[in-house]
Amino acid sequence: MFLRMTKGLEASFADADKQTKGTREIFSIPAAIGMVVILNVSAHTDIRQ
Numbered sequence: 248m249f250l251r252m253t254k255g256l257e258a259s260f261a262d263a264d265k266q267t268k269g270t271r272e273i274f275s276i277p278a279a280i281g282m283v284v285i286l287n288v289s290a291h292t293d294i295r296q
Contacts, residue, residue, distance in 0.1 A: 259283075 260283060267281030 263281065263283050267279075270281075271277055271279050
């Protein structure tokens with residue numbers, strides 16, 4: 248199970264890396280860094296209205 252999860256994350260990070268590389272090239276900002284945010288859609292949130 249752990250290997251399946253990490254393989255999926257590895258592929259996602261590789262895709263994100265390609266995307267940030269492309270963005271840096273498009274905007275001519277080679278020193279910019281990228282950030283990956285992982286969200287847990289099943290996490291409980293307590294939003295009070």
